[in-house]
Amino acid sequence: MQTNLADFMRNTADGEEAEAILRKCVHCGFCTATCPTYQILGDELDGPRGRIYLIKQMMEGAPVTRSTQLHLDRCLTCRNCETTCPSGVQYGRLLEIGRKVVEEKVERPFGQRVQRKLLANFLPNSKLFTPAMKVGQQFRPLLPKALRTKIPVAQRPLVPPTSTHERKMLMLAGCVQPAMMPNVNIATARVFDALGIQIMTAPDAGCCGAIRLHLGYNEEALDDVRNNIDAWWPYVENGVEAIVMNASGCGATVKEYAHLLRNDPDYAGKAARIVDLTRDLAEILPLYEDELTTMVRRRAVHTVAFHPPCTLQHGQQIRGHVENLLTALGIEVHLPADSHLCCGSAGTYSVLQPKLSYALRDQKLDKLEKLEPQMIVSANVGCIAHLQSGTSTPVVHWIQLLEHLLYG
Incomplete structure (x- = not known):
């Protein structure tokens, strides 16, 4: 062109x-x-x-x-x-x-400016988002449907592992995931603990930057990126093996850090090193397929439908890894006919473009539910919450299913 x-x-x-x-x-x-x-x-x-x-x-x-x-x-x-x-x-x-x-x-209408500003400042700020989510979950049955669908039912928390191991990996806890779906992070730590790997989190790490980046707050997004690099760098210097991503949306963004900071002389080199270390769960756990196979216990779940998030299959170009691993562990995994298409979650898209977002969700759920699964599994907090808002079939992160297979 x-x-x-x-x-x-x-x-x-x-x-x-x-x-x-x-x-x-x-x-x-x-x-x-x-x-x-x-x-x-x-x-x-x-x-x-x-x-x-x-x-x-x-x-x-x-x-x-x-x-x-x-x-x-x-x-x-x-x-x-x-x-x-x-x-x-x-x-x-x-x-x-x-x-x-x-x-x-182009100046946006006042209402849009306020809405986008609130999203950019509220969602990535766990000090605001976490208590608000707890209050929302407590009063969820009383809330209007439009708001209720945005608030997942509170989870009964898993018990985090307490063991220490010589092998250590760092995990991004995320900004909304710890409040919305805390068991995803705990399940991740429990699975790695079973493999003799200790999962650590950097207390000062926060939002990966995706929320502000996609809302057009570019400088603020780059500040989020630099903050995470600063929070992770001591762990990198101490030889952490990898930076684990269990939210594919975060993983796709963190893998762009070198590009985002390519013109920043103070951070470009560090950003490249962070990208080198960053791995999605679907890149790490298939390497331990043999070990995991020997650990699988009796299971109540045997048939699932898998929704691969766009940030996993298109953003990170990771396809087939989750399905193959779960299949090797004895789970019957089915993909919907339109598995390549978006579910409509897309970060803040379901708030900013609700009509399109819910039309895509309903199309996706129609294909998923025709598979008659016991549960739907995915790999990103936004997709999971969005899909769950339209179905009574349980929707969980695939790492939670894997934790169930190991611990029962």
Whole structure:
């Protein structure tokens, strides 16, 4: 795709990156076939190719309008198009640049500005989010349905392991997961404990940065990134084996740290080292398949449907690992017919674009429930909460199922 950058983009880091990405696009349209919003809305501008055209026009100095902003807002950032694209177009990175330009050139309506500001400051702040979630869970039956569906039922907590081991790995606890689904982190620690690996968390680590990044608060997001690097660095210097991610959305973002801080001389090298150490659960635990097979106890769950989050299969390009491991452990795993498509959660998308989000959720649940599973498993807190809000079938993280297989 030929480009002629406007002066405000020429000779800038974002401009050079955007131009390189745009030049890879050959207008083939394969991406539209796997774009969830295009499938629902049928509008070229609500598919990757159309959005690429919009971003190209912005970069070349065309007027930026609320319509442009709306079409970019509707993107889930699922990155399914990247998996489909034969030319290797890094659409996700291009979209972030495009959204940054839109935020600078188009003022949002007051209500949207307030809503996005609240989300950017509330969700990543565990000191605010955790007590609010506890209150919400306590009064959940009395809340309106729209709010009740956003609040998972409180979990009976698992007992964390207390053993120490010579082998140690670091885990990102996350910002919303400890409050919404604390057993995911505890189950992770228990599974690794069974393998003789001690899971540690850095108290000062917080949000991975994804929430603010996707809301357009780019500098604040980079502060989140630097904060985590600072919190993790002493552990890195002490030789921690890996940084474990049990939320695929966080994993996809942390693996972008080197790119996000590539122009920061103080953090670029450290960010690259963090990326080298970062591993999703689905990258680590299959390495211990033989050991885990010998540990499996009698189980009450034997048939599950697996929803692979977009951040796992498209963002991190990890496919088949979870299914293969669970199958090896004696679980019958089924994938829905549209397993490549987004469930509609997409971080804050279900709040900002509820109509599209719930339409995608209902489509996904229809396919999952036709498999008649005992439970639905996934790999990201947002997907799990979003799917559970529309079904009575239990929806859990696959690490919780694995913990059940080991401990009963």
